[in-house]
Amino acid sequence: xxxxxxxxxxxxxxxxxxxxxxxxxxxxxxxxxxxxxxxxxxxxxxxxxxxxxxxxxxxxxxxxxxxxxxxxxxxxxxxxxxxxxxxxxxxxxxxxxxxxxxxxxxxxxxxxxxxxxxxxxxxxxxxxxxxxxxxxxxxxxxxxxxxxxxxxxxxxxxxxxxxxxxxxxxxxxxxxxxxxxxxxxxxxxxxxxxxxxxxxxxxxxxxxxxxxxxxxxxxxxxxxxxxxxxxxxxxxxxxxxxxxxxxxxxxxxxxxxxxxxxxxxxxxxxxxxxxxxxxxxxxxxxxxxxxxxxxxxxxxxxxxxxxxxxxxxxxxxxxxxxxxxxxxxxxxxxxxxxxxxxxxxxxxxxxxxxxxxxxxxxxxxxxxxxxxxxxxxxxxxxxxxxxxxxxxxxxxxxxxxxxxxxxxxxxxxxxxxxxxxxxxxxxxxxxxxxxxxxxxxxxxxxx
Amino acid sequence: xxxxxxxxxxxxxxxxxxxxxxxxxxxxxxxxxxxxxxxxxxxxxxxxxxxxxxxxxxxxxxxxxxxxxxxxxxxxxxxxxxxxxxxxxxxxxxxxxxxxxxxxxxxxxxxxxxxxxxxxxxxxxxxxxxxxxxxxxxxxxxxxxxxxxxxxxxxxxxxxxxxxxxxxxxxxxxxxxxxxxxxxxxxxxxxxxxxxxxxxxxxxxxxxxxxxxxxxxxxxxxxxxxxxxxxxxxxxxxxxxxxxxxxxxxxxxxxxxxxxxxxxxxxxxxxxxxxxxxxxxxxxxxxxxxxxxxxxxxxxxxxxxxxxxxxxxxxxxxxxxxxxxxxxxxxxxxxxxxxxxxxxxxxxxxxxxxxxxxxxxxxxxxxxxxxxxxxxxxxxxxxxxxxxxxxxxxxxxxxxxxxxxxxxxxxxxxxxxxxxxxxxxxxxxxxxxxxxxxxxxxxxxxxxxxxxxxxxxxxxxxxxxxxxxxxxxxxxxxxxxxxxxxxxxxxxxxxxxxxxxxxxxxxxxxxxxxxxxxxxxxxxxxxxxxxxxxxx
Numbered sequence: 001x002x003x004x005x006x007x008x009x010x011x012x013x014x015x016x017x018x019x020x021x022x023x024x025x026x027x028x029x030x031x032x033x034x035x036x037x038x039x040x041x042x043x044x045x046x047x048x049x050x051x052x053x054x055x056x057x058x059x060x061x062x063x064x065x066x067x068x069x070x071x072x073x074x075x076x077x078x079x080x081x082x083x084x085x086x087x088x089x090x091x092x093x094x095x096x097x098x099x100x101x102x103x104x105x106x107x108x109x110x111x112x113x114x115x116x117x118x119x120x121x122x123x124x125x126x127x128x129x130x131x132x133x134x135x136x137x138x139x140x141x142x143x144x145x146x147x148x149x150x151x152x153x154x155x156x157x158x159x160x161x162x163x164x165x166x167x168x169x170x171x172x173x174x175x176x177x178x179x180x181x182x183x184x185x186x187x188x189x190x191x192x193x194x195x196x197x198x199x200x201x202x203x204x205x206x207x208x209x210x211x212x213x214x215x216x217x218x219x220x221x222x223x224x225x226x227x228x229x230x231x232x233x234x235x236x237x238x239x240x241x242x243x244x245x246x247x248x249x250x251x252x253x254x255x256x257x258x259x260x261x262x263x264x265x266x267x268x269x270x271x272x273x274x275x276x277x278x279x280x281x282x283x284x285x286x287x288x289x290x291x292x293x294x295x296x297x298x299x300x301x302x303x304x305x306x307x308x309x310x311x312x313x314x315x316x317x318x319x320x321x322x323x324x325x326x327x328x329x330x331x332x333x334x335x336x337x338x339x340x341x342x343x344x345x346x347x348x349x350x351x352x353x354x355x356x357x358x359x360x361x362x363x364x365x366x367x368x369x370x371x372x373x374x375x376x377x378x379x380x381x382x383x384x385x386x387x388x389x390x391x392x393x394x395x396x397x398x399x400x401x402x403x404x405x406x407x408x409x410x411x412x413x414x415x416x417x418x419x420x421x422x423x424x425x426x427x428x429x430x431x432x433x434x435x436x437x438x439x440x441x442x443x444x445x446x447x
Numbered sequence: 448x449x450x451x452x453x454x455x456x457x458x459x460x461x462x463x464x465x466x467x468x469x470x471x472x473x474x475x476x477x478x479x480x481x482x483x484x485x486x487x488x489x490x491x492x493x494x495x496x497x498x499x500x501x502x503x504x505x506x507x508x509x510x511x512x513x514x515x516x517x518x519x520x521x522x523x524x525x526x527x528x529x530x531x532x533x534x535x536x537x538x539x540x541x542x543x544x545x546x547x548x549x550x551x552x553x554x555x556x557x558x559x560x561x562x563x564x565x566x567x568x569x570x571x572x573x574x575x576x577x578x579x580x581x582x583x584x585x586x587x588x589x590x591x592x593x594x595x596x597x598x599x600x601x602x603x604x605x606x607x608x609x610x611x612x613x614x615x616x617x618x619x620x621x622x623x624x625x626x627x628x629x630x631x632x633x634x635x636x637x638x639x640x641x642x643x644x645x646x647x648x649x650x651x652x653x654x655x656x657x658x659x660x661x662x663x664x665x666x667x668x669x670x671x672x673x674x675x676x677x678x679x680x681x682x683x684x685x686x687x688x689x690x691x692x693x694x695x696x697x698x699x700x701x702x703x704x705x706x707x708x709x710x711x712x713x714x715x716x717x718x719x720x721x722x723x724x725x726x727x728x729x730x731x732x733x734x735x736x737x738x739x740x741x742x743x744x745x746x747x748x749x750x751x752x753x754x755x756x757x758x759x760x761x762x763x764x765x766x767x768x769x770x771x772x773x774x775x776x777x778x779x780x781x782x783x784x785x786x787x788x789x790x791x792x793x794x795x796x797x798x799x800x801x802x803x804x805x806x807x808x809x810x811x812x813x814x815x816x817x818x819x820x821x822x823x824x825x826x827x828x829x830x831x832x833x834x835x836x837x838x839x840x841x842x843x844x845x846x847x848x849x850x851x852x853x854x855x856x857x858x859x860x861x862x863x864x865x866x867x868x869x870x871x872x873x874x875x876x877x878x879x880x881x882x883x884x885x886x887x888x889x890x891x892x893x894x895x896x897x898x899x900x901x902x903x904x905x906x907x908x909x910x911x912x913x914x915x916x917x918x919x920x921x922x923x924x925x926x927x928x929x930x931x932x933x934x935x936x937x938x939x940x941x942x943x944x945x946x947x948x949x950x951x952x953x954x955x956x957x958x959x960x961x962x963x964x965x966x967x968x969x970x971x972x973x974x975x976x977x978x979x980x981x982x983x
Contacts, residue, residue: 332818333813333814333815333818333819334818334819334820334821334829336774336779336811336813337811337813337819337820337880337883338832338836339779340777340779340806340809340810340811341806341810341832341833341836341837341883341886341887342803342804342806342807342833342836342837342887343832343833343835343836344803344836347836351821351824351832352821352824355821355823355824356821356822356823439823440823
């Protein structure tokens, strides 16, 4: 097993969030908001989707040496699961479910003559003898059978849950939010099952310029998206929160210094900083080749540094928001009362200010998440984003610039990246919304 | 005679809630002053809004009839109703600051109404605006119409609001708590103005208020509202002579009485707090280096003594520096000069840890119980906060039992500890604030307008609670307030503050019955008194 730097950080993140969730569940006064989240169908369905994304990302974060390939390339659990997709590469572009290539080329026929035509794909629909007549029926058959097997599996689980005689669990299974969870799970599982079983025969989302399966790329991109979203946030949050509320609360010279830092940082074009630090990492890796003997390790290092530097350049906006909010909160009477009671400043910050700015943090983190994924795409454009060998939605969108200019248009890379990003960001938004509502005691009363 | 406005069987409810207004009927005759009185949440403002058809979207309204003169208000289409609002019915809100647009001059805002309802030429509009501003007795109208709301005082802003309401020459003027945000002396002026205007124009005035004393001076008829129902309607004189409904009687009984100070005996006790030449200045800074170019003198040289186990009331209007004084005494804002001797320790000299330890002896209860507690903390944690901060050795069960004990002292159920502040009413929240202050066993509590955000009946309960606590634990109170009724109920001594200085100081009976300083006299004269008490 190989543990990359980002892998280690992801494990750490998972462990921390599990411990945190467990701790929250044990707190008596936290149970009500948690129950409120659990009772909201939208929140639970979004959470299910998010967990599915996280699960795929996690599967992609368990790396080990590939047994049958030469060299020291590492593969992840996801690679193993998508083995056929990974290895069934075509020569170049092909449309979703295509059996022929997307561009004409000179074909050498059996009788020695040549013809200018669309070539058959090496793997996509290779099992069909006569694509013209069999294709539609075959796709329909395989979709149906894949779907029915996935759906059947879920139905069996559902039936087991439904038939449960235990009174308390029955109530649990049949609440509105658990129905939403089941519906979301049903859709995700049967959908995935269908796509997976189809992808053994076809490229369900087509192939890209070098013939790699786009569905596989999209799945691999989930990890990159999650890493950039979560690790960058992890770097940015402490900086923004600590500096923001300190500047707002203490005012005076502390405020001056912090304001000076973030205005300075803001006035340097962030692209410049990012380019510089990425170049630094490149140079370091070239000088110490013994530590970076593997393509994956190098790409991973670059991803990690990208997260770090994105975090360092993106905390200023949130910091300014928090400073302004803290300036308002510190004049509130409950802060004055705490001061009159002799509560130490650190405690006031932690107990009175921080919980009351958390809604801003939550919203801006979720909104930043999507802009971070996009920032990665922009940076890839000037070659300082993630490593070109790393699969990412940014890279896919970036390459789509040229693909959209082609005639006929290659639309599937962009569409696939868009749909997956959209699902992830929307689910995160909806979930964050209900978390914010549930943890605001004033809102809890209104509904 | 046909009434100007008659409302029959009006009910308003919000989704998933009980009826806020529950089957009420009333009528307003032309030219009279009709007062709708009730405590907060009784539905009086909602009644006014439903007549104007300005209810929030989630409200449902039913009414059997609603007639203004000869027009059925229920049948008028919305487009015609726009021409009715501001033209036939004028409206004045409570807070003059948020009711005026800060980026328009007051002249423009008055002219806006004229342009909507009348076809007037430009110079006619100007003429009429000047007339209106003159009518509401704002000096120098030519200059004032070009000024912005922030350049005017609170009373003048309310006058502008009245001018706007009058611009349409309404038959009915609805005044929703028109003076609640104003000082007593300003309040008296505004009420005089409203009375004069009513006599000049002959319009009907519908006054919505929680203040019975105020209403008794101006209204012709009074309707008392309780929980969405009108429980009693009577002519003013009759109402104050013999109110019939028990709720009306309760309201009247809850009013703080000025006479209650008469039998208070002077106490001879050692001084607990001694303030000498105390000053709180706010620096005015300018330029890049934030040079101090001047000072706002909030508290400008104040001396007084507070005796152990007694209550000293600090009285004054808003902006006179009484709140700055309270915060300055607690070291929440830095004092500019002077000495604060508390048990012979000079608090202004203390710093760091010594100051933090000393804080236990002196606590504060704020005006607004809604802002005074962290909405994200449990009540138990809020009360225990001081214990945690000052007694690091206290164990968890001990703390819990202390919290339970404190809750009991302020008459709250023990399960309150595990609930959030928003689940309590205003009066209950103020009790929690008092419990929080009591937790560290202080000798002195500074009460900064402790009851001004509360209803009269709740106010009476809180005053009773504070008095009870004083008797049990021989607490001292520094009561900061503008409400002379509360002073009469609670205080042993009074200090009257005016522009950062104490202008008169003495025993409560002496100051309230035989004021010497001219300002104290104006203040006392401006306090609205119940008509019946005036006749004594």
